[in-house]
Amino acid sequence: MLEIDVKRKMVTSDGDRILHIETKVDEQELLCLFGKSGAGKTTLLRILAGLTRPCEGRVVFNDTVWFDSENHINLPPQERNVGYMFQDYALFPNMSVEKNIRFAQKNRDNEQIESLLQLFDLVSLRKQMPSKLSGGQKQRVALARALAARPSILLLDEPLSALDHEMRQSLQHEISKAHQMLGVLTILVSHDIDEVCALASSVMIIRDGVVSKQGTPSEVFSSGALAQASRLLSEISSLSEFFLGN
Amino acid sequence: MDNDFVQTLWLTGKLASLTTIILLVISLPIAYWLAYKHFRFKSVITSLISMPMVLPPTVLGFYALIAYSPQHALGRFLEETLHLRLAFSFEGILLASIVFSLPFMVQPLINGFSLIPKSYREAAYTLGKSPFTTFMKVLLPNLRESIITAVAMTFAHCIGEFGVVIMVGGNMPGETRVASVAIYDEVQLMNYSTANRYSFVLFLISLVILTVVYGINGRNKNHVGN
Numbered sequence: 001m002l003e004i005d006v007k008r009k010m011v012t013s014d015g016d017r018i019l020h021i022e023t024k025v026d027e028q029e030l031l032c033l034f035g036k037s038g039a040g041k042t043t044l045l046r047i048l049a050g051l052t053r054p055c056e057g058r059v060v061f062n063d064t065v066w067f068d069s070e071n072h073i074n075l076p077p078q079e080r081n082v083g084y085m086f087q088d089y090a091l092f093p094n095m096s097v098e099k100n101i102r103f104a105q106k107n108r109d110n111e112q113i114e115s116l117l118q119l120f121d122l123v124s125l126r127k128q129m130p131s132k133l134s135g136g137q138k139q140r141v142a143l144a145r146a147l148a149a150r151p152s153i154l155l156l157d158e159p160l161s162a163l164d165h166e167m168r169q170s171l172q173h174e175i176s177k178a179h180q181m182l183g184v185l186t187i188l189v190s191h192d193i194d195e196v197c198a199l200a201s202s203v204m205i206i207r208d209g210v211v212s213k214q215g216t217p218s219e220v221f222s223s224g225a226l227a228q229a230s231r232l233l234s235e236i237s238s239l240s241e242f243f244l245g246n
Numbered sequence: 247m248d249n250d251f252v253q254t255l256w257l258t259g260k261l262a263s264l265t266t267i268i269l270l271v272i273s274l275p276i277a278y279w280l281a282y283k284h285f286r287f288k289s290v291i292t293s294l295i296s297m298p299m300v301l302p303p304t305v306l307g308f309y310a311l312i313a314y315s316p317q318h319a320l321g322r323f324l325e326e327t328l329h330l331r332l333a334f335s336f337e338g339i340l341l342a343s344i345v346f347s348l349p350f351m352v353q354p355l356i357n358g359f360s361l362i363p364k365s366y367r368e369a370a371y372t373l374g375k376s377p378f379t380t381f382m383k384v385l386l387p388n389l390r391e392s393i394i395t396a397v398a399m400t401f402a403h404c405i406g407e408f409g410v411v412i413m414v415g416g417n418m419p420g421e422t423r424v425a426s427v428a429i430y431d432e433v434q435l436m437n438y439s440t441a442n443r444y445s446f447v448l449f450l451i452s453l454v455i456l457t458v459v460y461g462i463n464g465r466n467k468n469h470v471g472n
Contacts, residue, residue: 051368077371084372090365094387103383104373149373 001026002153002185006047006057006067010209012038019043019209025202027062030179030186032200032217034193039206041189042087045155048187049084050077061152083151087158089142091130097141098126104148116144119181120174136167140174147178154178156188160195172198193221250419251440255447258425261336261411262404265343269351269400270393272344277355278381282367296349303346307413310342314414332414339415339422346410351400358392359385391463398459402452 002025010017019040025031033041046052048059050066053074059067066075091100101116102108117123120140130138139159146154159175160168176199179186190196196203196217203220205213213220280292298306314332315321324330332338362385370380386393408426415422417431425444432441 049368049372051372077368078374078376080372081374082372084369086365086369088363088365090363090369092366092369092384092388094384103370103375106374145373 001062002048003058003060004044004048006044006054006059008040008043008047008052008054010038010040010043014038017209019206021206021211023204023211023214025185025187027185028183030176030188030199030201032196032203033187033189033206034191034196034203034220035206037191040209041206042157044206045084045157045187045189048080048153049082049155050075050080051084081149081152083146083149083154085139085142085146085154085156085159087161089130089138091133091138091141091145093130096127096129097122097133100130100141101145101148104145106149112148116148119177120144136163136171139163139171143171143174143178147182151182152184154182154184154186156186158189158191160190160192168192168195175199197221251443253420254423254425254428254444257336257420257423258405261340261343261407261424262401264340265347265404266351266397266401268340268344269347270397273348273351273355273396274386277352277359278385280352281356281359295352298346299349303407303409304413306346307342307410310338310345310410310414314338334414334416334418334422336415336421339411339424342410342414343404343407346407347400347403350403351396354392354396354399355389358389358396361392362388394462395459398455402455405448405451 004024005022006020008019010019017040021040021044033044035041043052047054047067054067054069056069057067058065058069061080064075065071065073066080067073092103095103098113098117101113105112117126120143122137122140122144125133125137125141130141133141143156143159146156156175160171163171172195175186175188188199190199200217202215203213203217204211205220276295280288280295311333312318313320314324316325316331321332324332330337332341366384366388367380370384371377375383406426407424408430411422411424412427412430415424415427417423417427423431425448429441429444429448432438432444
């Protein structure tokens with residue numbers, strides 16, 4: 001169980017705002033954070049990873065206190081055992097695909113390397129350097145690397161944002177596989193309602209710095225203009241990709 | 247080639263090499279600290295390190311000479327505890343050279359660290375790696391171009407150092423007489439052919455160093471372009 005109750009000041013284009021997230025998330029969930037740009041989705045992921053310090057509050061994961069402002073506890077990222085996939089992938093340019101994945105391992109495990117390379121269809125690319133990879137390939141490597149550390153929580157910051165429709169669907173499948181393989185809590189940021197519905201077991205909508213809705217995708221999106229508007233945006237995006245592609 | 251000529255060039259190379267090696271070792275953590283840490287008086291520290299770039303070398307040499315004097319704390323400490331006299335010695339010009347060339351090593355390294363995306367460090371941390379492992383395995387290999395530039399610029403700068411060396415070390419053959427001082431000395435003695443030999447060697451070394459630096463940087467830019 002992940003328990004979050006944190007506050008953090010954010011600077012947005014609309015001025016300063018307080019991000020206040022208070023929620024509990026079950027283990028083995030695949031939670032999607034949904035909301036406008038600047039809502040605080042990435043900030044929340046960074047707080048969980050220990051990369052951004054909240055102003056106050058508590059973060060507790062399975063009885064381990066990761067952050068507690070009152071008791072001055074703030075575990076560094078190294079001690080939280082999270083797998084974080086960055087928006088820019090953050091693949092190390094000096095390491096090949098295989099070395100990037102191997103770097104994440106705590107103990108050398110060739111069997112795990114082989115299975116990750118196969119799982120993400122990277123066997124033929126194992127010696128390639130990141131600069132020679134396409135966007136989709138980089139994302140697969142980043143995901144494989146995040147998994148190689150055998151994390152307790154997987155945090156994915158807009159993992160499918162820079163991909164075309166076809167590649168996005170393929171990687172949705174990869175993320176789903178990764179989540180099943182690890183069986184750990186996975187939290188991902190997405191703007192795409194179809195993607196959320198296809199992947200998530202629960203959704204959290206962040207609006208104006210607070211959780212405005214949380215539940216299963218059908219509970220959250222079943223009614224109202226939000227679902228229709230978001231679907232319409234997804235359709236427009238797919239159509240524009242189709243026409244631009246042709 | 248006469249012994250004096252070889253000895254002077256050897257001493258020049260030794261001073262430049264030692265200065266560059268020592269500066270590389272101490273500048274990497276300094277540059278890391280200045281590039282990534284936020285603290286009060288950071289601009290003061292950065293300015294102090296950069297001072298030798300604008301300060302006349304004779305001013306720095308003068309202060310070094312004062313500091314080396316046994317009448318002052320540093321000089322007294324060195325003489326009484328380590329039995330070391332820095333004024334007019336190779337060790338003295340080496341120390342002054344390190345201080346004088348510090349910005350030429352530190353500045354390119356700060357720029358290099360700043361250009362490495364923050365997410366590389368953060369990714370390494372979330373993968374459980376310590377700041378030291380991240381520094382050695384992630385940052386350092388991606389700093390290669392900046393290290394090459396910093397080393398080359400520092401070495402080239404040391405090779406041509408004159409003001410600081412003559413203030414602190416004087417012109418003692420085999421001890422403090424480096425090529426730039428020798429050129430000045432030979433011109434004073436109207437030995438233009440010897441001065442020309444020294445000058446030509448320094449010219450060649452500087453040209454080779456800069457060609458190597460621009461060549462490597464140009465090649466890397468083409469790689470990025472591709």
